[in-house]
Amino acid sequence: MAKYLLLKHYRGAPAAADDVPMDRWTPEEISAHVQYMRDFADRLQETGEFVDGQALAPEGTWVRYDGEGRPPVTDGPFAETKDLIAGWMVIDTDTYERAVELAGELSAAPGAGGRPIHEWLELRPFLAEPPTVTE
Amino acid sequence: MDEALLRSLTPGVLGILVRRGADFAAAEDAVQDALLEAVRVWPSGQPRDPKGWLVTVAWRRFLDAARSDTARRRREDLADEEPEPGPVSGTDDTLWLYFLCAHPSLTPSSAVALTLRAVGGLSTRQIARAYLVPEATMAQRISRAKRTVGGARFEKPGDVGTVLRVLYLVFNEGYSGDVDLAAEAIRLTRQLGAAVDHPEVAGLLALMLLHHARRPARTAPDGSLVPLAEQDRGRWDTGAIAEGVAILQAALARDRLGEFQAQAAVAALHADAPTAQETDWVQIVEWYDELARLTDSPVVRLNRAVAVGEADGPRAGLAALATVDPGLPRRTAAEAYLRERDGDPRTAARLYAEAAREASSLAERDHLTRQAARLNTRPGA
Numbered sequence: 001m002a003k004y005l006l007l008k009h010y011r012g013a014p015a016a017a018d019d020v021p022m023d024r025w026t027p028e029e030i031s032a033h034v035q036y037m038r039d040f041a042d043r044l045q046e047t048g049e050f051v052d053g054q055a056l057a058p059e060g061t062w063v064r065y066d067g068e069g070r071p072p073v074t075d076g077p078f079a080e081t082k083d084l085i086a087g088w089m090v091i092d093t094d095t096y097e098r099a100v101e102l103a104g105e106l107s108a109a110p111g112a113g114g115r116p117i118h119e120w121l122e123l124r125p126f127l128a129e130p131p132t133v134t135e
Numbered sequence: 136m137d138e139a140l141l142r143s144l145t146p147g148v149l150g151i152l153v154r155r156g157a158d159f160a161a162a163e164d165a166v167q168d169a170l171l172e173a174v175r176v177w178p179s180g181q182p183r184d185p186k187g188w189l190v191t192v193a194w195r196r197f198l199d200a201a202r203s204d205t206a207r208r209r210r211e212d213l214a215d216e217e218p219e220p221g222p223v224s225g226t227d228d229t230l231w232l233y234f235l236c237a238h239p240s241l242t243p244s245s246a247v248a249l250t251l252r253a254v255g256g257l258s259t260r261q262i263a264r265a266y267l268v269p270e271a272t273m274a275q276r277i278s279r280a281k282r283t284v285g286g287a288r289f290e291k292p293g294d295v296g297t298v299l300r301v302l303y304l305v306f307n308e309g310y311s312g313d314v315d316l317a318a319e320a321i322r323l324t325r326q327l328g329a330a331v332d333h334p335e336v337a338g339l340l341a342l343m344l345l346h347h348a349r350r351p352a353r354t355a356p357d358g359s360l361v362p363l364a365e366q367d368r369g370r371w372d373t374g375a376i377a378e379g380v381a382i383l384q385a386a387l388a389r390d391r392l393g394e395f396q397a398q399a400a401v402a403a404l405h406a407d408a409p410t411a412q413e414t415d416w417v418q419i420v421e422w423y424d425e426l427a428r429l430t431d432s433p434v435v436r437l438n439r440a441v442a443v444g445e446a447d448g449p450r451a452g453l454a455a456l457a458t459v460d461p462g463l464p465r466r467t468a469a470e471a472y473l474r475e476r477d478g479d480p481r482t483a484a485r486l487y488a489e490a491a492r493e494a495s496s497l498a499e500r501d502h503l504t505r506q507a508a509r510l511n512t513r514p515g516a
Contacts, residue, residue, distance in 0.1 A: 001244040001266065048245070048276025051268050092268050094242045127497040129309060 003051060003092045004099040006106060007122035010058050012083025017118030018111050025112050033117075036109040044091060044102070055087035090126075099123060140185065141170055143326060145256040148189045150228030153235070157197050159281045163253060165200065169193035170256075229254075230330040234293030237301040238284045245280040246301045252277050254326075255319055265314045295333050299395065302327070306343050309350075317347055337386035338396030344379035345402035348372040360502045364411035376406045397426045401438075416446035433463050441469050449477035467493060468503055475510065484510035 022030065044050035062075035089106070093099045103123045111117035145166060152162035169192040173185075182188040236250040248266075251257045263273035306320035324340045352366040361367075383399045400422045408414040423439035426432075437459050444452020452473045459466055471486035487507035494500035 003267070045269075045272055046275050046279075048248075048268075048272050048279060050272050092244075092266070092272070094244055125495070127500065128495055129498075 001092050001094055002128065003090060003126040005124045005126065006089045006091065006103050007124065008086040010084040010086045013120040016120065018115050020112035029112060029114060032110050032114060040106055049091050049093050051090035051092050053089035056085055058084060060084060141173060142256040144186050144189055146232045146254040147186060147229045148193055149253055150232040151190050152193055152197060154228060159285045161197060161200060165193045165197035168196045229326065233298045233327055235284050235287060237298040238287055239297060240283055241280055243304055245276055247304050248273060248276050249280040250301050251305065255323055257314060261314050265308065265316055295331060295335065298327065299335060299339050303339060321347060334386040334389045334391045335393040335395050337382050338393055338399050341379040341383035341386065342395050342399035342402055344375045345399060345406050348375035348379065348406065358498065360498045363405060379403065392425065394426065394429050397422050397429060416442055420446050433460050437463055437466055437469060444473045449473045453477065464493065464495065480510045
């Protein structure tokens with residue numbers, strides 16, 4: 001088994017195929033979208049592949065150490081063009097192929113008109129613990 | 136209260152219940168109940184036949200559960216037709232449970248989880264922590280695995296090789312959470328060795344002991360990897376090495392060579408060398424030749440190329456490496472090492488950096504990055 005991170009982006013990813021902004025969807029379409037992701041997580045828990053999932057607020061702040069005795073510097077919210085992560089899900093699958101398959105399934109969440117949005121999801125493997133045997 | 140005894144008896148007891156016709160999940164519940172009862176009752180007097188005691192209590196629990204559940208009428212009938220608990224051959228039932236938990240219809244991760252639960256007697260929480268997944272997820276993984284093998288019946292013993300591969304997967308997980316999975320794998324392999332007479336079981340046990348013996352020296356206090364050549368050999372566990380070598384020699388004497396025995400032979404040659412310089416690389420290459428004949432695995436060819444580099448010099452190693460698929464993990468790292476030894480630090484530094492980007496574990500990536508940095512920052516580079 002290997003763990004993978006599925007990243008959803010607010011901005012910075014290539015445009016989804018069904019690229020209607022969420023505030024133009026009907027409330028029912030939004031509910032259907034949210035429900036799809038919940039069902040997806042439930043299903044993964046049943047298959048023993050679910051690890052974690054969280055949503056993030058769109059506001060992010062850049063923070064930097066500013067020297068001894070001074071408060072950290074903050075750079076305010078992200079500029080419009082910057083990449084921004086909307087949320088993540090961590091899965092634990094037997095193969096990379098299975099992880100790709102699941103990411104594809106999550107990308108098919110319904111959007112405007114109930115059509116799958118075909119959004120881009122970033123799939124990143126976790127760096128593992130080193131195996132006991134390496135030599 | 137002897138927890139080790141209880142855990143070693145668990146698979147045999149569970150195996151007997153399942154053989155008598157109990158559904159796998161119900162049998163496991165009943166065995167867990169019996170274990171709890173033992174923890175409660177045994178301190179004031181351990182029974183003369185602990186296993187027989189557990190079988191009797193577990194079987195009663197199973198019957199009670201079956202009776203109290205009218206929806207399980209059919210299973211109750213089945214159970215009532217079975218003979219009362221009596222003496223049964225213990226090793227067969229343990230062995231049978233190993234085969235069941237490594238059933239080919241299970242994915243490797245399900246087989247691992249089920250083996251740790253049913254054969255190892257670990258709690259679902261312990262297994263979940265060891266694999267860093269939520270307990271609910273692990274519980275589902277295990278119950279799905281139980282359902283998958285629920286109807287499995289064996290006419291004849293399964294494939295020992297399948298069981299050994301599952302145990303080796305457990306071993307390779309090493310240590311996380313509060314369970315040392317490597318030590319658990321060794322325990323389960325020892326137990327399997329008592330139930331089945333097969334030289335590859337001994338080969339795997341020897342291999343695990345030899346690797347385990349060197350584990351304390353493999354990581355520095357800060358968690359970074361220490362390569363074999365730089366390890367403090369004084370920190371190797373000589374007792375485990377001696378035991379591993381003895382088990383291996385007995386297995387090899389039976390002249391039924393297999394993959395694990397050959398791998399253990401390589402590990403034994405490393406463990407035998409008083410210093411890295413005194414390693415018998417020529418013999419190690421010969422064992423890799425045997426391994427290549429047995430498996431024809433690309434990983435074996437990669438390891439062989441590194442050994443050839445030590446035995447016959449870096450040029451020979453690079454020539455051997457040329458036949459290894461460029462996409463294979465760790466190939467770039469091996470080439471970097473051979474290039475450096477061949478007197479080409481610039482290429483080596485570039486390859487080390489590339490290998491670091493490909494690394495699948497943090498400790499390995501840090502180690503390779505340090506190698507690249509060492510070559511890039513030394514005077515005259």
